Amino acid sequence: MTPEPKAGGNAGMDSDYLEIRGLSVSFDGFKAVTDVDLTVLQGDLRFLIGPNGAGKTTLIDAITGLVPATGSAQKAGTELLGKKVHQIARLGIGRTFQTASVFEQLTVLQNLDIAAGAGRSAWSLLRTRKSVLPSIEEALETTGLTALRDKPAGVLAHGQKQWLEIGMLLVQNASVLLLDEPVAGMSAEEREETGNLLRRIGSDRVVVVVEHDMDFMRSFATSVTVLAGGKVLSEGSVEQVQADPKVQEVYLGTANLAATDPATKRESADA
Numbered sequence: 185m186t187p188e189p190k191a192g193g194n195a196g197m198d199s200d201y202l203e204i205r206g207l208s209v210s211f212d213g214f215k216a217v218t219d220v221d222l223t224v225l226q227g228d229l230r231f232l233i234g235p236n237g238a239g240k241t242t243l244i245d246a247i248t249g250l251v252p253a254t255g256s257a258q259k260a261g262t263e264l265l266g267k268k269v270h271q272i273a274r275l276g277i278g279r280t281f282q283t284a285s286v287f288e289q290l291t292v293l294q295n296l297d298i299a300a301g302a303g304r305s306a307w308s309l310l311r312t313r314k315s316v317l318p319s320i321e322e323a324l325e326t327t328g329l330t331a332l333r334d335k336p337a338g339v340l341a342h343g344q345k346q347w348l349e350i351g352m353l354l355v356q357n358a359s360v361l362l363l364d365e366p367v368a369g370m371s372a373e374e375r376e377e378t379g380n381l382l383r384r385i386g387s388d389r390v391v392v393v394v395e396h397d398m399d400f401m402r403s404f405a406t407s408v409t410v411l412a413g414g415k416v417l418s419e420g421s422v423e424q425v426q427a428d429p430k431v432q433e434v435y436l437g438t439a440n441l442a443a444t445d446p447a448t449k450r451e452s453a454d455a
């Protein structure tokens with residue numbers, strides 16, 4: 185089980201963590217997320233899985249202020265619920281969406297520059313930067329996009345766009361990253377590279393990855409939380425979660441804990 189941060193406890197002074205307690209989201213009386221508890225410590229690569237409609241995206245939306253929620257969601261003791269989207273982003277919570285949202289006409293560097301400018305004055309944003317900020321150099325390096333920095337984002341491969349989005353969160357100094365299906369539509373090679381990227385950035389950040397791809401989860405998750413019907417169904421190591429009869433039941437009919445989306449099902453059927 186994931187250790188709980190205790191008072192004066194095991195998370196350490198400079199450690200970050202995300203602590204969600206009793207979080208619920210209703211849409212016109214329909215409970216999309218019900219009483220979710222979730223603790224993710226810095227250095228953990230937590231996978232959040234569950235069938236379509238389980239409430240995974242809604243949970244991320246609630247943490248990032250896009251939908252109203254009740255309960256509590258704290259980053260290292262600071263309450264996020266009730267704050268505005270931009271305030272939450274400034275507290276270091278970064279998220280990606282299921283579809284990549286980079287500025288296609290702008291170069292990789294310009295995309296990162298804009299991301300780095302978030303929260304700065306209009307003046308500093310408009311001023312031409314003669315040199316590349318060290319944080320941007322670092323993000324280019326980390327995401328493996330250095331050689332592509334002057335290419336328009338629109339010509340990047342699908343995987344590279346997702347890496348650019350992650351790079352944009354890095355230059356914003358996000359220390360909690362919530363990634364919604366980052367490897368959807370990626371080639372096997374891109375998945376492998378993305379997994380390695382997540383390991384690199386995850387060692388000193390809190391990373392939650394929503395994922396459908398069970399092979400990807402098995403390769404890279406350090407811990408797993410399973411959502412179903414808006415509730416936490418199971419939590420633990422990959423092995424523990426896979427062995428849980430409750431988890432097997434919600435994935436019944438899908439080969440070997442394969443996800444509900446047909447593309448993944450096909451892949452795991454011959455695994």
Ligand SMILES: Nc1ncnc2c1ncn2[C@@H]1O[C@H](COP(=O)(O)OP(=O)(O)O)[C@@H](O)[C@H]1O
Binds near residue numbers: 234235238240241243
């Ligand atoms: N804005 C909304 N209004 C009404 N219902 C919604 C809204 N967003 C999501 N839902 C519903 O909430 C449930 C959870 O959706 P979602 O969080 O997108 O699931 P997942 O990401 O796990 O596939 C689904 O039944 C979905 O139809």
Ligand SMILES: [Mg+2]
Binds near residue numbers: 241242282
């Ligand atoms: Mg979703």
